[in-house]
Amino acid sequence: MKHVDTLIRLLEEHGGPGFEEEVAKIVESAMRTYTSKIERDTLGNLIATVEGQSSGRRPRVLLSAHMDEIALMVSLIDKGGFLRVAQTGGFDPRTLVGQEVVVHGKNKRWHGIIGSKPPHLQAPDEQKKAAPLEDLFIDLAMPEERVRSEIRVGDRVTLHRSVMPLLHHHYSGKSLDNRTSVAVILECLEALKKYHHQADVIAVASVQEEVGVRGATTVGYGQAPDVAIAIDVTFADMPGQASDFSYKIGKGPAIAKGPNIHPKVFQDLSEAAKANNIDYQLELSQGPTGTDGRAFQITREGIATGLVGIAIRYMHTSVETGSYQDIVDCGKVLAEYIAQLTWERVEDYSCY
Amino acid sequence: MLLKKLTEAMGPSGYENEIRNVIRSEVTLSHNHIFTDVLGNLFVQQNQDTQGPHIMIDAHMDEIGLMIVHVEENGLLRFRPIGGIDPRVLVSKPVVIGDSKHFGVIGSKPIHLQKPEERRQPLGWDQLYIDIGASSKEDALSVVQPGDVAVFATTYGEMGERAAKAKSFDDRVGCALLVETMQKEWQLRLSGVFAVQEEVGLRGATAAAYRLKPDIAIALEGTVCFDVVDAPAHNQATQLGKGPALTLQDGLTLPDRRFTEFMIATAEKYNIPWQYRRVKGGSNDYGAIQKAREGVIGGAISVPVRYIHAPAQIISLEDYQAALQLLTAILTEIQEGRWHS
């Protein structure tokens, strides 16, 4: 549990699609513990390489965790200085009503509240309806003139939420999707220190996943790894959810299987878990997944793709909840997989 | 019988092992160089050192299917679709599951027990189960695991007048055309690709086209045919028995007009029947190949398939033969230097 403090800093920092800069700084300083070879690409993906050791050809394994969070963008400054917003990523507008937010202005961050009409003033049929995003507005509690001088159309809005520790090393807050996976990579690199591994590990904090796996598309092309493993959160169980979208918190990482996943990468990951007595859960998918892995698999001539992640509840809200123990276990599975990986095995990934 | 062998083999997207092995055994010949890539695409190449245009011919070997995702306490299996399946065609259809090919049937509540308004409602995924005869969850798990895949149990058979029925003519009919083409020895720089994962987003062809950098590409497809009673002429995507279909436009391509006209001229020259694919919906692997790298000239040759994506599909064997003649004629014309880009 070496990186708990880093995770908390990551969760409380702000960075939506296309403005991941402040988050990237925290990731970079944490990665410096493991390597000095760190770069950024055109889209802003942070790429940290930990080299392997081998006299022969070294396999190149890319681990990717997207660091962007879902966010909003100012689309109009309305009468009275109230801000109208558009989505960059998929919020359920019902979770936004009454939410405290941070508006990233020209010169500084402003505190705002997403307003709601008091129930006293609503007609009975109005009370039965959920307001669409178009009807919501952000109140900065400033005169219109001042709002117009400080805020421009296109400025970003993120959720305001401090991390809350819950029982059993569970944490709740915003952007566990997907900064818990950044912590997975850090825990993986930590666990990997005790091994002489052949593989080069390319640790990526990717950008713009929430608007269509854009960072993964270019970093996969630019790095051209032999294996790419996306690390992303999945759904924890809740009443009323289908059985195959209900993973358990605290029961270890979900390892994905399906058309998007290389069958032998799945096999090697699950065997790494079994061999080291780490609990894992089987996550099934029937087509391209909503993760960086969707892009990796068909980048260039194709990349052997894997997908792992921890289960969280209340995804895409400000109270996402997950377990740090799952993060550690997920990191360990990845480390054990990487420690075993040889060039011969990677070559075998193309033999069907 | 090639079409029987190919259509009866199993191969939902991402799970193409069986069909790939069947195809590989058909094209393993001294004039072919064969390899697979990391996605599982099967490449069959001839004359890669020859001058002249590099031609890629694609047929996808995957088919739509089902994946078992959960076993209920009573031993019934819950499943989800791989690729585009209309759940309304599933009720009362038999399937085969997994490598061991266990039989199962997709059941539903008997009509006697349904309320009148229920009978008019299509059944959704949540109301459908596969029954393998298991007495309990443990019993079912002894032969089937979550993650196993299933396909329709339909067998190949000839019927009517020069027609045939089977599952997965989409796109085993294209695979059969490509197998027959690669069994011949050409004087062309030719790459046959049996692609994976077309049904879940043209994924195999995307990577294959990037690798090959072809100058010309032709996708061989089984395409939608709806020439049945009640369909007006301009809504009939294709018509059974009128020959292979050439694309006007589809969901992903406005194919290069010059190449389409070259294919039409070739069909006319060799007296091969052909038709246009008249609708805009749907797509095939050429949609991905066209946009690979700097772009690729080409198009698709499609065999009309009635009831595509349903358990029992129909093709005309005359259309199949005409499609093979057209592909052969086009390759011959290119081989003799009569295509100028």
Added chain:
Amino acid sequence: MKNIIKQWSEMVIPAGSEAAHLPSVLATFKDIADSTEIDRLGNGIVRKNGVGPHVALVAHIDEPGIMVNHIEENGFLRFLTIGSLEAKQLIGQHVRFTNQTRGIIGCEMKDANTSLSVDDLYIDLGVDSAEEAYHLAPIGISAVLDVPFAELGEHRLSGRALDNRAGCVAAADAFRQLADEGRQVTLVFSAQSVVGARGAKTAAFALQPDLVLVIDSAPAGDMPKAKRMDLRLGHGPALKIMDGTVITPLRVKNVLQDAAETLGINIQHEVWPGGQSDAGQIHLSQAGLMVGGLSIPTRYTGQLSQVIDVRDVESLVKWAVAAANQWKA
């Protein structure tokens, strides 16, 4: 500039038919270009070698239209749409085919309550047999909706395909200025944009410039009860902050903002969540390309006839040139 925009807007270039029309367009750059070509997707590419970072100006030249898919025995044509056009927009409209044949769209007799689809429409060419029709408009030929051009008020233009021929005119102008200044610059008239930025994808892959400026239309929201968009005609071109395909990189956004400030021109900010443009495919090409969007505020995008303010276009040209010049490799 009004006249040039008029000429360009009257070209008949439905998506997929670019290659036939481009030779005459590209010929007009003979005096200044080092080379011109039409690539496999139908993009028109004009190159000028020079100094500095390689800047590409991209403007899509295609427009929505229709394509013949069936000829009835009595000479009526049936058709598919190219791009997103709805049946109710088309009834009673004239069409002009790429071979200049003209016709008018009719509709089958329908109950007032049934929803209308393109399958219910047909084109009347004024002939009585399939054979005559086939000679005028064979299956596979495309057409555009033939709406006349008009000047409105002092500064405004209305007409077909102003989205994005006004952008093409602006891009061509900016290209000429940059080429005159000796800059390394490429002009791309991108193909098949209205069906999903298909040409931009392959052109970007081939060219890999240091900076790409995409010039296109963005919807204005200054009409009665318009959909929410904070863009007004005549208040300057718009800096694309985001659309459905791209979030403009901060570095490009800053350079565009600085360039506008240095020039002292007004710009607006475009936030268009559902918008489609070439910018996304370009941004994600290979390992990623720097891309910026410069948009002409346009009323009635997606309709058969659009309205723009020519002052926004003039301003955009200056802005594009200044931004290209400020870009450091």
